[in-house]
Amino acid sequence: MNVKDKVAVVTGGASGLGLATVTRLVEKGAKVVIFDVNEAKAKEAVQQLGESVQYVLVNVADDESVQKGISQALEAFGAIHICVNCAGVGTPGKTIGKKGVLPLEDFNRVIGINLIGTFNVLRLAANEMKNNQPLTDSGERGVIINTASVAAFDGQMGQAAYGASKAGVAGMALPVSRDLSQFGIRVNTIAPGLFMTPMADTLPDKVIEKLAASVEFPKRLGRPSEYAELALFMIEHEYLNGEVIRLDGGIRMSPR
Numbered sequence: 001m002n003v004k005d006k007v008a009v010v011t012g013g014a015s016g017l018g019l020a021t022v023t024r025l026v027e028k029g030a031k032v033v034i035f036d037v038n039e040a041k042a043k044e045a046v047q048q049l050g051e052s053v054q055y056v057l058v059n060v061a062d063d064e065s066v067q068k069g070i071s072q073a074l075e076a077f078g079a080i081h082i083c084v085n086c087a088g089v090g091t092p093g094k095t096i097g098k099k100g101v102l103p104l105e106d107f108n109r110v111i112g113i114n115l116i117g118t119f120n121v122l123r124l125a126a127n128e129m130k131n132n133q134p135l136t137d138s139g140e141r142g143v144i145i146n147t148a149s150v151a152a153f154d155g156q157m158g159q160a161a162y163g164a165s166k167a168g169v170a171g172m173a174l175p176v177s178r179d180l181s182q183f184g185i186r187v188n189t190i191a192p193g194l195f196m197t198p199m200a201d202t203l204p205d206k207v208i209e210k211l212a213a214s215v216e217f218p219k220r221l222g223r224p225s226e227y228a229e230l231a232l233f234m235i236e237h238e239y240l241n242g243e244v245i246r247l248d249g250g251i252r253m254s255p256r
C-alpha cells in the first residue's frame with residue numbers, strides 16, 4: 001500500500017517506536033491518529049508534526065475507549081487504512097520474587113494492555129477497513145502491523161507476563177491474517193530486540209550495556225527509526241502477510 005494520503009491509527013504513538021512510526025508515516029504523506037494514554041507526550045507530538053496528526057486519549061485495553069477513538073479517527077480523516085499497534089508496557093515481575101508470589105492483577109494488567117489491547121484495536125480498525133474501496137488491483141483494503149518482542153521467544157527472568165503477552169501477539173499473526181484475508185486486509189508483526197526508547201530507559205545502564213554487548217551485530221541497541229522503516233516496508237510490500245519478523249541484530253536473550 002502506498003501510504004500517501006492514507007489514514008493510519010498508531011497506538012502508543014506518543015513515544016518510542018510508535019512515535020518514530022508516526023513521524024515516518026507523516027513524512028511519506030499519510031495522516032495519522034495517535035491512540036495513547038500519555039496526553040502530554042501525545043500533544044507534544046501533534047504540535048511538532050502538524051495538522052496531519054491528531055490525538056485521541058485511548059486506553060487500548062478498554063472496549064468503549066477504543067470504539068470512541070475509532071469514531072473520532074473517522075470523523076477527523078474519513079477512513080482507516082493502516083493500524084500500527086505499538087502501545088505496550090514492559091512491567092517486570094518474577095513468578096515468585098523477593099516480595100512473594102506475583103500478584104495475579106500484575107499479570108492480568110500486562111496481558112490486558114499488550115495482548116488484549118492489540119486485538120481490541122485491530123478488530124475494530126479492521127471492521128472499518130473492510131468498508132474501504134479496494135486500493136489496488138488485488139483488492140487491498142488495509143494493513144495491520146502488530147508489535148511483539150523477542151521476549152515472545154526468549155523471555156528473560158521476570159518476563160512471564162510480558163513474554164506471554166508478546167507470544168500471544170506473535171501467535172495471532174497468522175490466524176488473524178487468515179480471518180481478514182477475505183477483506184483484503186494484511187497483518188504482519190514485528191518482534192523487536194532491544195531498542196533505545198523510553199521503555200528501555202527504565203532499565204539500569206549496566207543492563208543496557210550488557211544487552212548491547214550481547215547483540216550479534218551491530219553491537220548497539222536498535223534505533224526507533226529502524227523499527228519505523230520496517231513497519232513502512234511491511235505496509236508497502238503487498239506480498240508480505242501473516243508474518244512475524246524479528247528485528248534484533250541477531251540477539252538471543254540470556255536468562256537474566
Ligand SMILES: NC(=O)c1ccc[n+]([C@@H]2O[C@H](COP(=O)([O-])OP(=O)(O)OC[C@H]3O[C@@H](n4cnc5c(N)ncnc54)[C@H](O)[C@@H]3O)[C@@H](O)[C@H]2O)c1
Nearest residue numbers: 012015016017036037038059060087088149194195197199
Ligand atoms: N523498546 C524496546 O526495546 C522494545 C523491545 C521489544 C518490544 N517492544 C514493544 O514495542 C512497543 C513500543 O515500545 P516502546 O519502547 O516504544 O515503549 P514506550 O514506553 O516508549 O511507548 C509505549 C507507549 O504506549 C503507551 N501506552 C501504554 N499503555 C497504554 C494503553 N493502555 N493504551 C494506550 N497507550 C498505552 C504509552 O503511554 C507510551 O506512549 C511495546 O509494545 C513494547 O512492548 C519494545
